[in-house]
Amino acid sequence: xxxxxxxxxxxxxxxxxxxxxxxxxxxxxxxxxxxxxxxxxxxxxxxxxxxxxxxxxxxxxxxxxxxxxxxxxxxxxxxxxxxxxxxxxxxxxxxxxxxxxxxxxxxxxxxxxxxxxxxxxxxxxxxxxxxxxxxxxxxxxxxxxxxxxxxxxxxxxxxxxxxxxxxxxxxxxxxxxxxxxxxxxxxxxxxxxxxxxxxxxxxxxxxxxxxxxxxxxxxxxxxxxxxxxxxxxxxxxxxxx
Numbered sequence: 001x002x003x004x005x006x007x008x009x010x011x012x013x014x015x016x017x018x019x020x021x022x023x024x025x026x027x028x029x030x031x032x033x034x035x036x037x038x039x040x041x042x043x044x045x046x047x048x049x050x051x052x053x054x055x056x057x058x059x060x061x062x063x064x065x066x067x068x069x070x071x072x073x074x075x076x077x078x079x080x081x082x083x084x085x086x087x088x089x090x091x092x093x094x095x096x097x098x099x100x101x102x103x104x105x106x107x108x109x110x111x112x113x114x115x116x117x118x119x120x121x122x123x124x125x126x127x128x129x130x131x132x133x134x135x136x137x138x139x140x141x142x143x144x145x146x147x148x149x150x151x152x153x154x155x156x157x158x159x160x161x162x163x164x165x166x167x168x169x170x171x172x173x174x175x176x177x178x179x180x181x182x183x184x185x186x187x188x189x190x191x192x193x194x195x196x197x198x199x200x201x202x203x204x205x206x207x208x209x210x211x212x213x214x215x216x217x218x219x220x221x222x223x224x225x226x227x228x229x230x231x232x233x234x235x236x237x238x239x240x241x
Contacts (some may be wrong), residue, residue, distance in 0.1 A: 004219075006226045009034035012085050013225070014130070016068060016122075017095030019046025022145060022191060025214035026092050026221050031059030033222070035090065038081065040064040068095055068122040069114070078129035087136035090225050093123050093144045093168075099160040107160055119164035120171065127175050131184075140184045141225045144172040148190055176232035187224040190236040191217050212237070 013030045017023035019041035031037045031054040039054075039061050041047050047063040054061045066073050081088065099115040100107050123144065134140040146169055149155050149162040169188060176186035193199055193211050220235045227233060 004222070005033050006222050007034055008090075008225070011035040011089040012038065012087065013090035013092065014038040014040060014081075014088055015092040015094060016040045016126070018050060019043040022194065022214045022217060023092070023094040024050055025217065026094065027061070028053055028057070028059075029215075029218040029221055030090065030092075030225070031061060032057050034059075037061040038064055038088075040066060040068070040077075041095070042067050068125075069117040074122065074125040075129045078133065082133055085133070087140075088130055088133040089137040089140055091126060091130060091134070091142045092221070093126060093142065093172075095122065096145065096165075097161075099164075101157045101161075102159075103157060104159040112160055115160045115164050116167075119161070120167045123168055124171055127171070134184050135182060138183060139228070141187065142172075142175070142184060143187045143189060143221070143224045144168060146172075146188050146190050148192065173232050176229070180231055185227065185229040185233070186231070187227070187229060187233040187235060189217070189220055189224055190234070191220075192237045194237075 008030060011034070013035040015023055015027040015030065015037060018027040018039035023041065024046070027037045027039050027050055037054065037059065039047055039050055042065065044065045047065055051061050051063055064077065066077065068074060096119045097115060100111050134142065147161070147165050149158050149165065155162060172186055172188050179186060194214050194217070199206070199211065217237055220237055224233065224235060
């Protein structure tokens with residue numbers, strides 16, 4: 001796949017988990033293409049570093065330091081952005097957590113709930129809160145980042161993460177069915193194994209240099225935010241996890 005950069009001038013793109021890894025690379029790629037990036041993450045320092053990078057390439061970003069799982073933050077954010085922007089054109093639902101790699105019987109209930117809160121419920125709330133702003137766009141795209149272990153392969157000790165990603169995929173599939181006849185296009189991207197902190201947490205003995213960098217996902221991101229879909233478009237970077 002080529003890395004042809006689309007013209008996203010005039011587009012507004014919300015990227016969750018934007019301070020590092022795939023989220024950071026995606027935010028930078030969208031800014032390079034001309035989109036005004038709304039970069040959301042919990043880590044203020046990481047967001048400020050991203051903002052510096054975006055400014056260096058002549059892009060524009062607004063920083064949103066927040067925890068997607070806290071209270072009604074997502075709803076308040078949608079309301080605030082609706083007062084500032086006429087529409088939202090792109091949402092990259094990237095924020096996620098691995099949780100514990102442990103037997104289902106050993107996962108603490110509070111950890112299980114936290115995984116579901118971020119990986120599933122926060123994405124449902126994003127859909128619910130931002131759907132009106134997406135519908136105001138002439139060509140809206142909502143893109144979800146998933147994993148091969150989510151709904152495709154049962155793997156011992158990955159239960160919390162896998163269950164949450166499987167649920168998130170069904171959430172995306174359902175939204176895609178419900179928006180078939182609208183201006184909203186839905187995509188799911190499976191990046192496979194990439195050089196990210198989450199991967200390092202899951203596979204501490206693995207050589208990170210043996211994995212592709214998050215920036216290599218850029219062509220798929222560009223495809224996901226420019227292609228019209230009927231239902232849900234699935235994109236995969238690699239066949240392995």
